[in-house]
Amino acid sequence: MTVDDLAAEARRAAQQSYSPYSQFRVGAVVVDSEGRRHAGANVENAAYGSSICAEATAISGAVARGVRRIEGVAVACIDAAGVDVAYPCGNCRQLMNEFGVEWVVVTAGEGSEVRRHQLSDLHPYGFFLPG
Numbered sequence: 001m002t003v004d005d006l007a008a009e010a011r012r013a014a015q016q017s018y019s020p021y022s023q024f025r026v027g028a029v030v031v032d033s034e035g036r037r038h039a040g041a042n043v044e045n046a047a048y049g050s051s052i053c054a055e056a057t058a059i060s061g062a063v064a065r066g067v068r069r070i071e072g073v074a075v076a077c078i079d080a081a082g083v084d085v086a087y088p089c090g091n092c093r094q095l096m097n098e099f100g101v102e103w104v105v106v107t108a109g110e111g112s113e114v115r116r117h118q119l120s121d122l123h124p125y126g127f128f129l130p131g
């Protein structure tokens with residue numbers, strides 16, 4: 001599976017977004033250590049702090065299915081003007097860190113640039129508990 005394939009899958013996941021307040025649809029696809037893919041979309045709430053990012057939705061779904069190691073995450077913000085505003089938030093970067101994510105693919109709407117990064121470049125000092 002190429003980064004373009006993952007970006008397209010994340011764009012499809014964004015179609016399932018529940019974003020009536022921001023109109024900013026985001027989709028994510030998690031690739032676990034066995035190559036299985038798990039999709040998620042952002043879920044907003046009238047109490048904004050209760051909203052859930054697409055990355056968190058996809059990771060939580062994978063974890064609920066027993067996944068404990070995630071290789072990578074693809075994120076697509078299909079309503080973004082460009083890829084520069086499509087990056088995961090700090091909370092999602094830390095959540096990715098928890099499950100060993102190595103790489104992150106980021107894109108915006110159809111035809112936009114697709115970028116691949118190492119999570120360690122996006123989140124260089126992720127928090128770990130000793131042990």
